[in-house]
Amino acid sequence: MKEQLAKIRAEALAAFQAARDASELDALRVQYLGKKGELTGVLKMMGKLSAEERPAMGQLANEVRAALEQAIEVTSQKLSEAALVQQLKDEALDVTIPGTQVKMGHKHPMYIALDEIKDIFIGMGFTVLDGPEVELAEYNFDRLNAEEGHPSRDWSDTFYFDEDSRVMLRSQTSPMQVRAMDSMELPIRIVAPGRVYRKDEVDATHSPMFHQVEGMVIDKGVTMADLKGTLNTVVEQLYGKGTKTRFRPHHFPFTEPSCEMDVQCHKCGGVGCPTCKGEGWIELLGAGMIHPKVLQMAGIDTEIYSGWAFGIGLERTAMRRFKIADLRLIFENDIRFLEQF
Ligand code: DAH
DSSP states (O other), rough: OOHHHHHHHHHHHHHHHOOOOOOHHHHHHHHSSSOOOOOOOHGGGGGOOOHHHHHHHHHHHHHHHHHHHHHHHHHHHHHHHHHHHHHHTTOOOOOTTTOOOOOOOOHHHHHHHHHHHHHHHHHHHHHEEEOSEEEEHHHHHHGGGGTTGGGOOTTTTTSSTTTTTTTEESSSTHHHHHHHHSSSSEEEEEEEEEEEEEEOOSSSSSOOOOEEEEEEEEEOOOOOOHHHHHHHHHHHHOOOOTEEEEEEEEEEEEEEEEEEEEEOOOTHHHHHHHOGSSSEEEEEEEEEEEEEEHHHHHOOOOOEEEEEEEEEHHHHHHHHHHTTOOHHHHHHHHHHHHHOO
């Protein structure tokens, strides 16, 4: 029995040494130490030994078991380290292999137009402001002199959050005028681009969400001549030197006088064509001298200060700049469309 144990020990240790991976080693563990394993088989025969022989043999058997278990432990450690080394080798990155090209996105045509507009105004000393799209009626209407009952406050036009019509998705960027008056020192020169919302059905020229760029100047002695001069300069930079504009009287509650500004059609030069619907002119923005009431509600002394403001529809500007015929294309974000600009 002694020889048998020695043989098992020698064989097993050699076999463990030769194991190539964890599963082979596990199979060997079962083969030698498992319930039906070789060592277990020998131990079962212990009963047949005499009482004198049994303790010594028992001890030897335990030693062999311990030796095998330890050998398995050591080998298993060695194998898992080797496996890790191999894995690191297999998964090593070859940094010299040319990479796969990542498809770059493309600046949206509307933001190309917006950045042009921003650059022009920044060049003239304007500050760019950002403001909330969820707005209070106080800023969107009250303090812009659009009283209760004004048609633009109607539920059919505006997305309200509450029954009292006090909280809403802003319907214009003009509340940024009031926010600027409240938070900035005079004189003020700002542009405030952003999203606005109205209950409009989607079609080629309408969307319930669109963008405006608000502009405002408040200083001493500011007149309508400054408004026209500034906007003419902007238009020439956007559409080229010599581009003509025309100002038509209009009405907005927060400006007095109010106007709309048209740009001569870039396509036909003013003769009339499908692009300008035969008019020769294309409407670009609403503007006017800030209503004294609006200035006074912000605590500005109208004896000393005056101001003008305007609001541009950004989609329309981009559509004209890039000759886009349908507003929906701007929001669908089809890569094939966006890549053209
Ligand atoms: N908020 C106006 C609109 O959405 C546009 C506008 C008109 C803005 C005149 C102005 C302005 O600042 O002075 O139709």
